[in-house]
Amino acid sequence: MKIALVNIATNKYISFLPKLYTTANMFFLNEHEVDYFLFSNLDFLINNCARKIHIKKIEHKPWPYMTLNRYKFFTEAEDQLKQYDYIYYCDVDMYFYSKVGNEILSDRVATIHPGFFNSKKTEYTYEDNPESTAFLKNEDGDNYYAGGFNGGSSREFLKMAKTINENITKDEEKSIIAKWHDESHLNKYFFVNKPTKILNPLYCFPDNFSSDLSPKIIAITKNHELFRSEV
Secondary structure, three states: OEEEEEOOHHHHHHHHHHHHHHHHHHHHHOOOOOEEEEEEEOOOOOOOOOOOEEEEEEEOOOOOOHOOHHHHHHHHHHHHHHOOOOOEOOOOOOOEEOEHHHHHHHEEEEEEEHHHHHOOHHHOOOOOOOOOOOOOOOOOOEEEEEEEEEEEEEHHHHHHHHHHHHHHHHHHHHHOOOOOOHHHHHHHHHHHOOOOOEEHHHHOOOOOOOOOOOHHHEEEOHHHHHOOOOO
16 A cells, blocks of 8 residues: 655744654554645655655744644645545654554544543533634534544545635634634534544553553654744
8 A cells, every 4th residue: 555644843833843754654544545735834854764755845924823723734635645545644843662563454444532532522622612614512512632643544534634724614604713723623524424443542642641552653752832832
C-alpha cells in the first residue's frame, strides 16, 4: 500500500518534527510505502530520513487558524494525495511510541479522545452553537473523537477534508468559530459519517497520563501559549 502521513508545522512547531519523523520511521506502517507531507511556512531538512518528505508551502496565520484550516490545506493538495491508498493525519507535537500497523487501515478512522474515555455523553464538549455547522447535541453523539490522529482511505479522507473545509467556510461567513475548531467539525462529520474503525486513546495518549497498556502515539505536554505566540 502507498500511505501518506500529513502534518502541519509552522513557526515554533517545526521543532517537534525531528522526533515525529524519527519515530514514524521506526513504528508507523513499516510494511508499506509511506511518504510524509509537511505543510509549513518554513524549509525543513531532516538528514538520513528513510522516507520521502514532500514540503507544501503555506502561509502562517495566528491561532487558531493553523489548526482550523488544516482540512483546507489537505484539500488544496488533493491532486497529489489522491494518488495514495490511505492518508493519515497526526499532530506534529506527537510521536510514535510503539508499532502502529495494519490495524488502522480502514475507510474512516477516528480516535477516542483520551480526556473523554468512558465519559458520559453529558460531558462531551461538542459545539453547542446551533448556528454553527459543527453543532451537535450531546444526547445525539456516539463518542468524542480527538483531532490529533485520524485518517482513512484517500477517497474518504479527502471527502472528509472537503466537507469539513466547506463547513468551516460557512461558519466563517457568519463570523463563527467552533468551540474546539477543527476538532468540533471532525466530531460532527463522524456523527454523520460513522467511522469504520475506532481507535482507543492509546493512539493519542498524553505523556502525563498513565496506563497499564503501552501507548501507540504520545502527545507531548507543552506550553500552548508559548508555541502559539508570534514572538
